[in-house]
Amino acid sequence: MRDHSQAGRAARQREDRELLRRYHEGGDPRAREQLIARHLPLVRSLARRYAGRGEPLEDIEQVGSIGLIKAIDRFDIEREVSLATYATPNIVGEIKRHFRDKGWAIRVPRSLQELNAKMSGAIDDLTARLGHSPSVGEIAKSLGTTNEEVLEALEVGSAYTALSLDAGPAGSDDDSDPMETIGGEDAEFERSEDRATLSPALAQLPAREREILRMRFEEGLPQTQIAERVGLSQMHVSRLIRRSLTTMRAELDE
Amino acid sequence: MSAEQRGAVDRVEIDAPLDLAFQGVVRLVVGGIAEQANFGFEAMDDLQLAIERLLAETGSEGRVKISFEFGDGVVRTRIGPLREGRLAAALQETNGDTATLSLARILSAVVDSFGVEPATDGQIVVRLEKLGLPRP
Numbered sequence: 030m031r032d033h034s035q036a037g038r039a040a041r042q043r044e045d046r047e048l049l050r051r052y053h054e055g056g057d058p059r060a061r062e063q064l065i066a067r068h069l070p071l072v073r074s075l076a077r078r079y080a081g082r083g084e085p086l087e088d089i090e091q092v093g094s095i096g097l098i099k100a101i102d103r104f105d106i107e108r109e110v111s112l113a114t115y116a117t118p119n120i121v122g123e124i125k126r127h128f129r130d131k132g133w134a135i136r137v138p139r140s141l142q143e144l145n146a147k148m149s150g151a152i153d154d155l156t157a158r159l160g161h162s163p164s165v166g167e168i169a170k171s172l173g174t175t176n177e178e179v180l181e182a183l184e185v186g187s188a189y190t191a192l193s194l195d196a197g198p199a200g201s202d203d204d205s206d207p208m209e210t211i212g213g214e215d216a217e218f219e220r221s222e223d224r225a226t227l228s229p230a231l232a233q234l235p236a237r238e239r240e241i242l243r244m245r246f247e248e249g250l251p252q253t254q255i256a257e258r259v260g261l262s263q264m265h266v267s268r269l270i271r272r273s274l275t276t277m278r279a280e281l282d283e
Numbered sequence: 284m285s286a287e288q289r290g291a292v293d294r295v296e297i298d299a300p301l302d303l304a305f306q307g308v309v310r311l312v313v314g315g316i317a318e319q320a321n322f323g324f325e326a327m328d329d330l331q332l333a334i335e336r337l338l339a340e341t342g343s344e345g346r347v348k349i350s351f352e353f354g355d356g357v358v359r360t361r362i363g364p365l366r367e368g369r370l371a372a373a374l375q376e377t378n379g380d381t382a383t384l385s386l387a388r389i390l391s392a393v394v395d396s397f398g399v400e401p402a403t404d405g406q407i408v409v410r411l412e413k414l415g416l417p418r419p
Contacts, residue, residue, distance in 0.1 A: 252325050253325065274336060
């Protein structure tokens with residue numbers, strides 16, 4: 030059993046190395062995407078260690094995936110080290126830097142951190158239970174707080190819109206991330222020469238964010254349906270949309 | 284007491300710097316107004332996004348006036364006067380081309396109607412109307 034596991038790990042490392050070679054020597058973007066997908070469980074595992082500090086786990090995972098992508102991009106294929114070993118300090122470093130840079134624990138009262146962390150689940154639960162998108166008042170009542178605190182806590186979450194979107198997806202808590210299966214239908218979105226549109230910058234976004242934008246602005250799906258399709262909370266879908274549009278505008282302004 | 288309970292249309296005006304640092308303030312105001320209009324989370328988020336994207340297209344210098352008229356289930360917003368510049372171009376729908384993600388396309392998805400009015404000195408005022416979903 031142990032031998033089998035070791036053999037499996039060795040085989041996986043060989044596959045990683047082949048993908049890294051295809052990406053670094055051949056410039057194959059699909060190899061990069063595969064590497065990201067293969068190592069997202071590692072990101073999730075590391076992100077869980079930082080859960081419970083007032084920020085949704087899915088956001089920590091998003092930050093951790095930035096570290097993963099940096100590790101993939103910087104990996105020296107001549108080095109005799111596995112990608113997982115090399116990526117781990119990069120992922121952890123990115124998460125720690127995020128907490129430090131954003132000063133979450135310092136600037137935001139703990140009560141708001143905790144309220145923000147509860148909000149995502151509360152909105153989804155209320156939507157399912159009430160059959161409509163809950164009002165701020167309904168959210169406040171379910172969480173035993175005031176309307177003003179709910180608005181403040183929502184705003185706290187919005188403060189993360191400046192996060193880089195170079196990362197791959199944030200996932201759910203499940204090992205299988207439904208979003209990993211999404212993508213590849215967005216080629217049309219990448220064509221535009223019009224300065225007045227945001228489309229050229231779409232190409233800079235990860236495929237999953239592009240897919241969410243396509244569902245929202247081309248299919249016209251509401252956030253609740255997108256959230257169901259991709260297996261994320263409605264609040265997280267909202268944040269991804271906002272961050273993506275902000276990032277795209279910043280790309281065009283550079 | 285909400286607008287619904289009062290059965291009246293209320294009005295709020297703000298005059299804010301366009302600087303990014305004030306985006307959060309604007310979002311909070313919009314959130315409070317959406318709650319008064321009995322909006323659900325999603326409708327509130329849509330309206331916040333619409334205003335945020337519009338302001339993002341107007342640049343980060345100067346100030347902007349935003350006025351809200353709201354009653355139960357509806358918020359009408361007027362933003363401006365604004366320099367026409369790239370905002371007018373961004374508000375042009377791109378010949379029905381579904382492949383582009385113009386500001387017009389974004390607004391079409393998140394508000395129920397929008398339009399542009401001419402103001403003085405060649406400036407424009409953008410109007411947005413957002414309806415909350417019918418609630419049981």
